[in-house]
Amino acid sequence: MSFCEEVRKETDVYWEGSFHHPFVKGIVDGTLPIEKFKYYMLQDAYYLKHYTKILAIAASKAETNEDITYFIQSAQFINESELELHRTVFKELNVTQQEIDSFEPAPAAYNYISHMYNAAHNGDVAEAFAAMFPCPWLYQEIGEKYKDAQPGVKLYKEWIEMYSHPDFKEKIEFQKSMMDRYAVENPKKIQLFKAHFHKSCYFEWKFWEMAWTLETFDSEVTHYDYV
Template identity: 75%
Template sequence: MTFCEEVRKETDLYWEGSFNHPFVRGIVDGSLPIEKFKYYILQDAYYLKHYTKILAIAASKADTNDEITYFLNSARFINEAELELHRTVFNELEVSEEEIEQFEPAPAAYNYVSHMYNAVHNGDVAEAFAAMFPCPWLYQEIGEKYKDAKPGVKLYEEWIAMYSNPEFKESVENQKAMMNRYAELHPEKVHIYKSHFLKSCYYEWKFWEMPWTLENWEQEVKEYGFV
């Protein structure tokens, strides 16, 4: 099996957990409360802002012109296209300037971003990519799995359409080929790639749990009765 085939099989627990998470299923059937989606979008905007920066750092560590071009183009695409989409969605969700100014990343979002910064700062470009790749790959599979869904909510239908776009699938297939090449070129680092990939799969699942529970920094302390 290729690296991607192996790691996809080894992390399937997290993928199935994402496919069947009530947050994702709520988008698919239209039952997700809009306040939970709003919470998710704010956290996702934070994530994407830092994902863009991580791509740029990865570009600085790349060895070939093709790699540099890929990471810089990806950073520009997310910055210009996806964040513009979020700004549009912010308007539809009536996100206020005060909410943006007072925004605080939830533990799951903060930890996920910190994990990727750790990979890109302390590892090479391939290690960074292994930590970044689960995000687009998972979203593409979610889009493919639920492409025929009709949630009846405009924002949710647009979300599904974005990730079920054939061009997005083509991009992910190219990224699979790149990740497989890294593993073939550096077999001695495959265990590191797998470790980063697995952690990101876990944090992807946590990213659904986060808006579903409206996670905050005091939540677990209160749940365990420490205060």
């Protein structure tokens, strides 16, 4: 099996957990409370902002013109998408400027971004990509799995359509070939690549859980009565 085939099989528990998470299923059948989706989109905007920066770090470490171009263009595309997010989806969700200004990342989002920064700063371009790749790949599989869903909610339908689009699948196939190439070129780092990939798959599942429970740092604290 190729690297991507192996690592996809090894992390299947997280993928299945994502496919059937009540947050994802709520988007698919249209029952997800809109406030949970709003919370998710605010956290996702934070994620995308830093994902863009991590792509730029990867570009600075890439060694071929093809890879440099890929990471720079990807960073530009996501940065433009984030701006569009503020203009359209945030407006539809009635996100206020005060909410944007007072935003704080949830623990799961913060930890996920920290994990990817660690891989990008302390590793090479291949390590950075191993940590970044689960996100788009998972979303493409979710889109493919639920492409025929009719949630009856405009924002949810558009979300599914975005990730089920054939152009997005084509991008993921290209990214698979990149990851497999990095694995072939760096056989001694296979286990490290897998470790980064596994952690990101876990954090992808945690991202749904975070949005479903409206996680905050305060919600992580257990209160005791001290004598």
